[in-house]
Amino acid sequence: MVKKINIFSCVSCGYESNKWLGKCPSCNEWNSFVEDAKFKGKHAAGEYRNFGETGVMALPEIILSEEERIKTGIIEADRVFGGGIVKGSIVLLGGEPGIGKSTLALMLAGKTAEQGCKVLYISGEESLAQIKMRADRLKISSNNIFLVTETAVEKIAALIEKEKPALVIIDSIQTVYKDGVDSVAGSFTQVRESGAHLLYTAKKTGVPIILIGHVTKDGMIAGPKTLEHMVDAVIYFESEKYLQFRILRAEKNRFGSTNEIGIFEMTDEGLKEVKSPSKMLLENLADEKTGSSIVTVMEGTRALMLEIQALTGRRAYGTPQRTVTGIDYNRFLLILAIMERKIELSLESQDIFVNVAGGIKVNETAADLAVAAAIYSSFTERPVSTKTVFMGELGLDGEVRQVKHLDLRIQEAQRLGFNKCVIPAKSKPGKTEMNIVMIKDIREIAGIIRQ
Ligand code: TYD
Ligand code: MG
Numbered sequence: 499m500v501k502k503i504n505i506f507s508c509v510s511c512g513y514e515s516n517k518w519l520g521k522c523p524s525c526n527e528w529n530s531f532v533e534d535a536k537f538k539g540k541h542a543a544g545e546y547r548n549f550g551e552t553g554v555m556a557l558p559e560i561i562l563s564e565e566e567r568i569k570t571g572i573i574e575a576d577r578v579f580g581g582g583i584v585k586g587s588i589v590l591l592g593g594e595p596g597i598g599k600s601t602l603a604l605m606l607a608g609k610t611a612e613q614g615c616k617v618l619y620i621s622g623e624e625s626l627a628q629i630k631m632r633a634d635r636l637k638i639s640s641n642n643i644f645l646v647t648e649t650a651v652e653k654i655a656a657l658i659e660k661e662k663p664a665l666v667i668i669d670s671i672q673t674v675y676k677d678g679v680d681s682v683a684g685s686f687t688q689v690r691e692s693g694a695h696l697l698y699t700a701k702k703t704g705v706p707i708i709l710i711g712h713v714t715k716d717g718m719i720a721g722p723k724t725l726e727h728m729v730d731a732v733i734y735f736e737s738e739k740y741l742q743f744r745i746l747r748a749e750k751n752r753f754g755s756t757n758e759i760g761i762f763e764m765t766d767e768g769l770k771e772v773k774s775p776s777k778m779l780l781e782n783l784a785d786e787k788t789g790s791s792i793v794t795v796m797e798g799t800r801a802l803m804l805e806i807q808a809l810t811g812r813r814a815y816g817t818p819q820r821t822v823t824g825i826d827y828n829r830f831l832l833i834l835a836i837m838e839r840k841i842e843l844s845l846e847s848q849d850i851f852v853n854v855a856g857g858i859k860v861n862e863t864a865a866d867l868a869v870a871a872a873i874y875s876s877f878t879e880r881p882v883s884t885k886t887v888f889m890g891e892l893g894l895d896g897e898v899r900q901v902k903h904l905d906l907r908i909q910e911a912q913r914l915g916f917n918k919c920v921i922p923a924k925s926k927p928g929k930t931e932m933n934i935v936m937i938k939d940i941r942e943i944a945g946i947i948r949q
Contacts (some may be wrong), residue, residue, distance in 0.1 A: 501563035502901075503610075503922060504924055505533075506518045506519065506531045506532065507531065507532065507724075508522040508524065508525060508527060508530045508531055508632060509530050509531075509636050509684060509686065509723065510530055513525065513763055514724070515531070518531050518533070519531050523877075524892065530788070532686055537760045537831045546570050552689065559692060561678065566583055566584055566585055567579075567580050567582030567583060567584050567585070567753075567769075568583045568585070568610060568662045568664060568665060568706065569582040570582065570583065570606050570609045570610050570765060571609040571610075571612070571613070572605060572606060572609055572760075572771065572772075573760075573771060573773070574746065574760030574761060574771045574772070575602070575606060575746060576747050577758050577760055578733055578746045578747065578754075578758050578759065578760045579731065579733070579748075579751075579753075579754060580731075580748070580751050580753075580754015580755065580758075581692055581751045581754060582707060583665065583702050583706045583708070583731070584753045585705070585706055586701055586703070586704040586705065586706060587591055587700065587706050587707075587730040587731065587752070587753065588696060588697050588700045588701075588706070588707045588709065588728075588729045588730050588926075589706070589707070589708045589709065589729060589730060589731045589733060590671075590709050590722055590726065590729045590731070590732045590733065591603065591623065591708050591709065591710050591711070591730075591733050591735065592710075592711045592712070592713040592732065592733070592734050592735070592885055593712070593713060593736060594712070594713065594724050594736070595712050595733055597735050597736065597744060598630065598712045598735060598744055598769055599669075599670075599712075599735055599761075599762055599763070600623070600624070600669055600710065600753065601632065601636070601764075601768055601769055602746070602762070602769055603667045603708060603710055604619070604629070604632055604633060604636060604638060604667075604853055605636060605638070605768060605769060606665075606667070606708070607619050607638070607643050607665065607667055608633070608636065608638035608640060608643065609743055610664065610665050611640035611641075611642035611643045612640055612642075613859065614642065614687045615642060615663075615664035615665060615710035616642050616644065616661070616662075616663040616664050616665075617640075617642060617643050617644065617645060617663055617664065617665045617666075617717075618644050618646070618657065618658065618661055618663040618665070618666045618667070618668070619644070619645045619646075619649055619650050619666075619667045619669070620645075620646055620647075620654055620657070620666065620667065620668045620669070621646075621647050621669045622646065622647065622648065622668075622669065622670065622673025622674060622683075623647040623669055623670055623673055624647075624669070625647065626645050626646075626647060629645055630645075630900070635766075635767065636767065636768040636801040637767070637769065644661065644663070648824060649673050649674055649675055649683065650674075650675065650676075650677065651674050651675065651676045651691075651692040651695045651696065652676070652677065652695070654668065654674065654696070654699075655695060655696065655698075656700040658699050658703055658707075659699070659703055662703065663705060664704070664705070664706075664922065665705070665708070666700075666705055666706070666707045666708070667707075667708045667710070668696070668707060668708070668709050668710065669710045670709070670710040670711055670712060671689055671692065671693060671709045671710065671711045671720070671722055671725065672684035672689065672711065672712055672915060673687050674688070674689075674692040674696075675692060676688060676692045676695060685880050686724060688721060689711075689724055689730075690725070693709070693724070693725040693728055693729070693760060694728065696709065696781065697728055697729065702743060706948045709722075709725070709729070711725070713734070714835060726749070726750060729750075730751075730752045730753065731748060731750060731751040731754075732748070732749040732750040732751075733746060733747070733748050733751075733752065734746070734747050734748075734749055735747075743761050743762065743763055743775060744761075744762040744763065744764060744769065744774055745760070745761055745762075746759065746760035746762065747759050747760075753797075755798070756925055757798030757799060758797055758798045758799065758800070759797050761775050769834055769883035771788050775802055776801075776802055776803035776804075776910060776914055777914060778857045779802070779803065779804060779805070779855065779858070780792070780803055780805060780914065783805065783884045784884060785883065785884060785885070786881040786883055786884060787810055787874030787875075787881060787882060787884055788875055788876060788879055788880065788881045788882070789807060789808045789810070789872055789873075789875050790805055790806065790807050790808070790872055790875065790884065791805070791806050791868040791869075791871040791872040791875065791882055791886075791888050792804070792805055792806075792868065792884060792886065792887045792888065792911075792916070793806055793860070793864070793867075793868035793888055793889060794864075794887055794889055794907035794908075794910055794911055795860050795862045795864065795865060796902070796903050796906065796907070797866075798904065799857065799903075801903070801906050801907050801909070801910035801911075803887070803910060803911065803914060804854055804855065804856065804860065804865075805853075805854070805855040805856075805884075806824075806852065806853075806854055806855075806860075806865065806868045806869055806871075806872045807852070807853045807872060808824075808851065808852045808853075808869070808873040808875070808876045809849075809850070809851045809857055809876055810845070810848045810849065810850050810851075810873065810876045810877045811848065811849050811882070812847060812848060812849075813847055813848065813849050817892075818846070818847055818848055818849050819849040819850075819851075820834075820849075820850050820851075820854070821850075821851045821852075822851070822852040823852070823853050823857075824847035824852075824853060824854025824857070824858055824859050825852060825854060825859075825860050825861075825869060826861060829863070829866070829869075830852060830869065832892075832894075833870050833873070833892060834850070834873070835868070835939060836892050836894065836896055837870055837873065838939065839896070840875070840895075840896035840939070840940050840941055841896075841940060841941055841943065841944065842894075843874070843877060845873075845877065847879065850873065852869060852872065852873065852929070863891040863892075863899075863901075864889050864890065864891055864901040864902070864907075866890060866891050866918065867888045867889060867891070867892060867898060867937075867940075867943075868887075868888040870940060870943060871888050871943060871946075871947060873948055874943050874944070875947050878944075878947070880947045880948065881947075882947050883918065885915070885916050885917045885918060886916065886917075886918040886919070886946075887907075887911045887916050887918070887919050887920070887922060888920045889901050889904070889907055889909075889919070889920070889921055889922075889938070890920070890921060890922045891922075892940060896939050896940040896941060897938065897940075898922040898923065898937050898938060898940065899922055899924065900922050900924070900925060901921075901925075904921060904925050904926075904927055905927060905928045907919075908927055908928075908930050908934075909930075911932065912930060912931060912932050916932070917932060917933055918932065918933040918934075918935060918939060919932050919933070919934050919935070920936075920946055921934060921935070921936055921937075921938065922937065922938075923936040923937060924936070924938075
């Protein structure tokens with residue numbers, strides 16, 4: 499017997515209540531409750547707790563099959579997956595509409611199929627002809643890719659069990675529905691129920707499934723968000739932080755690190771892997787520049803070289819303007835205050851603009867010293883060599899503080915042809931051919947940016 503219970507749940511954290519609430523008591527989000535229907539009985543998600551195993555087993559008795567991961571060969575993606583897609587895992591590939599999820603999924607399918615593995619691409623969004631057109635554009639034509647348009651979760655599960663592919667892609671979870679669940683496809687309940695069904699299928703058959711889900715910035719089309727706790731990995735495809743690039747980032751990964759990112763660029767022929775983003779970002783850099791400095795920031799275990807630009811100019815009347823893009827405004831004010839007090843720069847009547855080239859957002863305090871160097875260079879009109887890299891956090895007393903992963907940052911700078919690194923005093927860099935300059939205090943910046 500299926501009994502319907504009216505229930506409301508918070509779209510941002512999944513908190514459930516039997517009445518509508520204005521503010522979620524769990525995550526404090528306002529107006530986040532949506533009416534939902536929960537099914538007690540035959541359709542409850544709890545039905546899928548057993549993954550076909552026999553019962554209690556001692557840890558050493560559990561035998562792992564040999565080849566546990568599928569390496570797609572798209573290095574930028576494999577890294578984010580933690581070294582390949584784990585068999586029997588269920589991965590949520592989320593992102594805004596139009597970001598390139600279907601393109602990436604088809605490319606993953608293509609590369610996997612090239613290795614002789616059977617891939618099943620299930621679409622509820624596009625017709626087979628549309629997918630074929632995209633595949634032509636991406637030059638994918640393997641005999642091992644099988645396409646089907648299907649949205650009923652039971653039929654999808656049956657197909658997976660029958661076809662036994664090496665990889666399944668479902669585009670998208672919002673189009674999948676489960677019979678007997680009394681709400682439309684894409685709703686909170688449908689996504690959760692179909693997600694649970696597919697999770698069960700993946701675990702039982704050992705077939706990995708990539709579920710594509712549309713997610714908006716604020717997560718309000720929250721269907722896929724409800725799956726986050728359930729799936730093995732949540733991978734987001736996004737572009738906001740690095741406008742020029744599309745970034746693949748693991749938000750959760752039961753089988754790997756969540757620090758890694760994969761960088762892509764959308765071209766006419768699909769997504770291109772960007773193996774050396776720093777090189778692209780620093781193209782066309784002159785040897786010397788006024789109001790510019792280079793910094794290395796970390797993205798997971800990856801070092802990225804960025805250019806920070808500053809422009810200062812005297813304001814004849816009115817309140818001076820302060821505009822920043824790419825760095826935190828409060829951090830910028832703090833750096834200005836330190837510079838005014840500690841190096842006695844009279845910046846109060848200056849219009850100051852700071853920009854991170856390439857439309858990138860930096861949220862690392864390790865960039866403080868580079869921001870200060872760029873402002874100092876613009877204000878004093880003294881050029882900085884663009885072969886010099888600055889890294890260091892500024893303390894309120896003007897002291898230059900240590901940064902993490904110093905060696906990785908220095909290595910990347912050396913690899914890209916930089917010859918001088920300005921780093922915090924007392925750092926212990928490994929062996930390097932770079933000219934290392936250690937500074938203890940922001941006051942020493944004047945000695946580095948000479949006339
Ligand atoms: P798509 O993968 O359909 O996005 P999503 O599935 O996330 O909604 O593609 C997004 C955009 O990428 C689309 O506007 C067209 C563009 N695009 C290219 O520029 N080059 C290409 O080779 C392909 C396939 C798409
Ligand atoms: Mg799509």
